[in-house]
Amino acid sequence: MRTALTLVAAAILAGSGFVFSANARGVSPIAIVIHGGAGTITKADMTPAEDRAYRAELAEALQTGYAVLRQGGRAVDAVQAAIEVMELSPLFNAGRGAVFTRGGLNQLDAAIMDGATLNAGAVGAVQHVAHPIRLAYAVMTQSAHVMLVGQGAETFAWAHGFKFTPSAWFYTQRRWQAHIDGLKKLAAGSAGTPERLVSGRGWAFGTVGAVALDREGHIAAGTSTGGLTNKLDGRVGDSPIIGAGTYADDATCGASGTGTGEYFMRLDLTKSISDLMALKGWSLQKAADYMIHDRLVKLGGEDTGGVIALDAKGDIVTPFNTQGMYRGWIGADGRLTVKIYKDD
């Protein structure tokens, strides 16, 4: 009822020529954008069944997050809901289906940020939590800290009612094979750069992220990942680092990155997009394109990653410099779009 009255009032104000901001309470457009990782993803490498499976999972995650927004829910809850769908899916490198470290472990990173308050929560290198994004949210809302890692993060999880998830739950044959193939390459001394441990198909892709805009005009962003195949045990990437792989500020944008974290961290990539908008007055598109196609390429070369981002108007961008990026969105027009390849 209150929403209906707000809408009527907004319509009257609009008709009278009164200009109200896009985030006047309760009348903002709603939108959500997600990614399922960037990398060497080409049509030639995918079977039609794989292609269909990825698109179906992305659509389910989008619809789950969007349902929260449509019911008047908060952007942070929509982000968490969408990411949890992908953490459950063995297709993505997050939660179940995560890649393996050099020592054969699944060490998971995640972060969530609320653009309304600039509150944030993050976890690094957790091994027994099925939904790292949920733990990141708990760190944000139930601790005095922004980031917890390893054993301390898990102790915090048990104290806050999380269930212990055995390592076997995260295992998938595909990721184990990538781990073994990578170890062979390392042994043969052909690993390439330290970051690019496994060349070609499967080296990293599958990190997941979501950014949402709710009816109140609030923006939130989240990211969840197993990191890079054959990363050193204990390595933490960009995804849980606020400002590197994850950032949200109602005044500018929300963003979630995917790619070789060692580059994203050194560029503070997602916060840089926000800063370019705030300090230089750039559009979301211009700022995100500059960071991905200029700064990231100059530092790491092509094939380093991509970002999804949206602003308070509900504008959505998804630039990447890799061959593909699993991505999808439901914009202010309510239409669902899912894409995988560069020329999709």
Ligand code: ASP
């Ligand atoms: N950015 C992630 C990391 O470096 C990996 C990815 O997005 O594929 O941990």
